[in-house]
Structure formats: C-alpha cells, structure tokens
Amino acid sequence: MGFTKKHIFNEHQNLVANYSKVLGHPARISIIQLISDKKYCNCNELVKAIGLAQPTISQHLAEIRKIGLLKQTVKGKNLFYSINIEKLNICRRVVNDFFVKTQVSCGK
Amino acid sequence: MGFTKKHIFNEHQNLVANYSKVLGHPARISIIQLISDKKYCNCNELVKAIGLAQPTISQHLAEIRKIGLLKQTVKGKNLFYSINIEKLNICRRVVNDFFVKTQVSCGK
DNA sequence: GCGTGATATTGCAATATCACAATTTTATAA
DNA sequence: TTATAAAATTGTGATATTGCAATATCACGC
Secondary structure, eight states: OSSOOGGGGGGHHHHHHHHHHHSHHHHHHHHHHHHHHSSEEEEEHHHHHHOOHHHHHHHHHHHHTTOOOEEEETTTTEEEEHHHHHHHHHHHHHHHHHHHHHHHHHHH | SSSOGGGSSSSHHHHHHHHHHSSHHHHHHHHHHHHHHHSSSSSHHHHHHHOSSSHHHHHHHHHHTTTOOEEEEEEEEEEEEEEEEHHHHHHHHHHHHHHHHHHHHHHH
C-alpha cells in the first residue's frame, strides 16, 4: 500500500515514531548539528557545508520545522535558523523515555 | 532520485539516522513495547495484538533485527522474540548523546 | 512420509521519500 | 523601478517503504 496505518496505534506510539522519523535521515542529523554548532545558520551555509542542492536542504529543514525543532530570525535577505532548545529537550525526553520504559519492562 | 546519499555523511551521522529510522514507524514502536512487556513473544501474538497482517509484522521484525535489537529462541514450532537489552542500551545512548551534544553546543 | 502450524520470503500495488532543475517569492540594494 | 540574492515552492523522475495475498520453508506430531 505504501502509507502507514497510523490509526491503529495510540498517540504516544505515533509521537515517538514521528520524532524518530525526522532523525531518521543523516542530512537532518547533519543540519541539526551544524545549526547548533554555529548557533545561527542560514540555508546557504548548510547547502555549502553539506553538499546537497538548495531545494533538498530546504525540504529537510521543513521536516525538522514540522516537529518544532527550529526557530527562525530574518536579518536582511537572510533567514537564520537556530535550535528550539525547549522542544529539543521534549523530543529527547520522549525518545529516551521510550528506551528507558522498554528497558524497565524487560527487567521486571 | 529517491535514495539517500549516505556517502556524503560521516559514520556517526549515518548511525544515529539508522537507529532512529527503525524507531520511525509506530508498528515497530508497538512491537518493541509488546515484546518487552511480555518478555517473550512470537510473531502470531504480535499479529493478533497489533492488527497488521503476518507478512507485514514479519517485515517490521526484520527491520528491528537488522540493528540487532532482537534475540530469538526457538521452542518447538514457535519462534520467541525478546529484546537484546545490551543493544537497546547502546541505541539509547547513541540517540540520547546526539540530543545532549546538540543541547550543549547550543549553550556554548 | 504426511499434515499442521508458525514464520519467512516473494511479488505486487499504492504511497512516500529523496534529490534536483526550474520557478516563484521575498527582501534588500542600487 | 530594477537588479540581485536568499529561500520556498512546484514539478518530476528515481528509489524506498508500507501492506498484503500467495507461496515457501521449517519443525513438530501423527
């Protein structure tokens, strides 16, 4: 079929999967690392640093934005991205809690 | 194109992405939860509990196996799956370290 | 051996994802 | 207003993923 049957899973399962899916591509891992290293980073810098075309980077940025991990600041012609640390922390906890709970369940 | 240009990213970025990708589907989240809750679980139980067809579950199990997260025990006709806790712990650390390092970079 | 039950594999259709060229939008600078 | 530069959007082709029916495989009991 090609599409995921999300309705048969609960909200939490879909949430963990959604967050993880965004991290499931090395370009997006690289983008997040570059933005956090440089604090502020525009699209062009990412294009040069990573070596994918501008529309491709823009697309990956949109995926990361969808889960709220990015902040934007307009400065002249440039659009600078930075990490939404609060949201990053939420993602970390959601994913890590899944691991921890799984580990605890195994040990009971 | 449709395929990921993995060669332009480093090993660590691909590793984080690989682990995350496996968690990037709610069926696989659900499978991991069910197996860890029941300690041992065969394919049929997962099929009944989740409501996807047997080949679909089998396929998702294969994805989870690829990153080493599952152990198998044959008992008669049944094949029981359990969680490889050591590997789960490694995955947890790899993914969580990514989050923590990102957070630290933002704060510097 | 033969049937049975459990799981993996194969083949296929539908959808999603990845990557990029071309274009559009937006905002500044001249 | 016009040029320019940055980034988003659109359109497209190639590949990957999701899901399932049909089939194959494998291990047991008879």
